[in-house]
Amino acid sequence: MTTFNHPVLLVEDNPIDVDLTLRAFARRKFSNPINVARDGEEALAWLARWEAGEPLPLVIMLDLKLPRVHGLEVLAQLKEHPISRAIPVVVLTSSAEDQDIAAAYELGANSYIVKPVNFEKFLDVADQIELYWCVTNHPPR
Amino acid sequence: MNKELESFSYSVSHDLKAPLRGIDGYSQLLEKDYRDRLDDDGRLFIRNIRSSAAQMHQLIEDLLNYSRMERRSLQSVSLDLSGLVQAVVAERSAEFRREGVELCLELPQLQVRADRDGLALVLRNLLENALKFSRKSTAPAVQIAAHAEAGKVILSVSDNGIGFDMKFHDRIFDIFQRLQRAEDYPGTGVGLALVRKAMQRMEGRVWAESTPGAGATFYLEIPL
Numbered sequence: 001m002t003t004f005n006h007p008v009l010l011v012e013d014n015p016i017d018v019d020l021t022l023r024a025f026a027r028r029k030f031s032n033p034i035n036v037a038r039d040g041e042e043a044l045a046w047l048a049r050w051e052a053g054e055p056l057p058l059v060i061m062l063d064l065k066l067p068r069v070h071g072l073e074v075l076a077q078l079k080e081h082p083i084s085r086a087i088p089v090v091v092l093t094s095s096a097e098d099q100d101i102a103a104a105y106e107l108g109a110n111s112y113i114v115k116p117v118n119f120e121k122f123l124d125v126a127d128q129i130e131l132y133w134c135v136t137n138h139p140p141r
Numbered sequence: 142m143n144k145e146l147e148s149f150s151y152s153v154s155h156d157l158k159a160p161l162r163g164i165d166g167y168s169q170l171l172e173k174d175y176r177d178r179l180d181d182d183g184r185l186f187i188r189n190i191r192s193s194a195a196q197m198h199q200l201i202e203d204l205l206n207y208s209r210m211e212r213r214s215l216q217s218v219s220l221d222l223s224g225l226v227q228a229v230v231a232e233r234s235a236e237f238r239r240e241g242v243e244l245c246l247e248l249p250q251l252q253v254r255a256d257r258d259g260l261a262l263v264l265r266n267l268l269e270n271a272l273k274f275s276r277k278s279t280a281p282a283v284q285i286a287a288h289a290e291a292g293k294v295i296l297s298v299s300d301n302g303i304g305f306d307m308k309f310h311d312r313i314f315d316i317f318q319r320l321q322r323a324e325d326y327p328g329t330g331v332g333l334a335l336v337r338k339a340m341q342r343m344e345g346r347v348w349a350e351s352t353p354g355a356g357a358t359f360y361l362e363i364p365l
Binding site: 014016017020023065094096098115116117118119120122 | 156161168205
């Protein structure tokens with residue numbers, strides 16, 4: 001299945017993290033378009049756009065500590081909504097707190113990745129996300 | 142208060158790491174993409190920025206581990222001490238080989254009562270300490286031994302490294318206390334404080350014996 005032109009959705013409020021994530025994916029020659037939601041509300045606004053026919057993302061990369069609507073609440077709503085509940089959600093956050101990891105999986109997260117501080121390791125994470133979720137994995141059609 | 146502490150740790154965990162990621166990320170981009178436009182001083186400055194960011198990151202991780210050890214609920218279970226020590230040693234065995242550090246284990250079959258993750262964290266820190274302070278010795282060696290006595294198990298981790306003056310005994314277990322210069326023996330001064338905190342919470346204790354230049358032995362008293 002060709003998935004290289006399907007978008008991915010990055011939900012991240014920190015502009016530096018957005019920029020570094022986009023650069024990390026660009027360095028790995030990642031060709032899928034990356035849509036960015038800059039807070040929890042913007043992320044949830046995508047539900048209506050998907051219902052209106054915009055292509056579903058291959059994967060959603062979701063930060064947790066977001067303004068307006070917390071990442072865990074965004075996750076809960078994504079996993080409840082019929083249009084989005086089958087989309088893989090990779091939590092990509094700085095927090096390695098046990099309660100965040102447990103809560104994310106309980107709400108249906110498909111993966112939980114602690115964002116590395118070191119940029120080389122961050123590039124490796126971008127590689128792994130791309131390889132697994134955008135190439136190896138087959139999302140629902 | 143506990144709620145405030147949790148919220149503080151959450152904030153440290155999340156908010157302090159994000160700017161560091163920016164510092165390290167852009168330093169590396171500068172180092173790679175603008176290499177030709179920098180002179181030797183410029184490249185040295187970037188290396189120093191990245192090394193400072195890495196040090197700050199280690200400090201944050203250590204503080205978080207310390208704070209987690211204070212907050213998390215521990216589960217005291219019956220554990221095979223020898224199995225746990227061997228599992229922790231296995232994580233570092235490649236490094237021991239690479240550094241040429243001889244490792245000797247004298248561990249009879251003993252069951253102790255402790256929190257598995259807590260005791261593993263303690264062992265990891267003591268092993269790290271022994272490795273760090275002995276690797277510059279001419280024939281570096283680390284020995285881990287254990288025996289049971291009077292309703293408890295005494296485990297010892299000995300090295301033949303630089304040792305320390307016993308007048309500093311209590312200070313080395315205080316958070317942020319370091320006896321050595323960071324450029325000689327890198328560290329954040331949190332490791333042994335974490336060991337003491339964990340042993341207190343598991344109703345055990347830790348102490349050490351040492352002579353400067355003749356190595357150090359750290360003892361753990363673990364309930365049976």
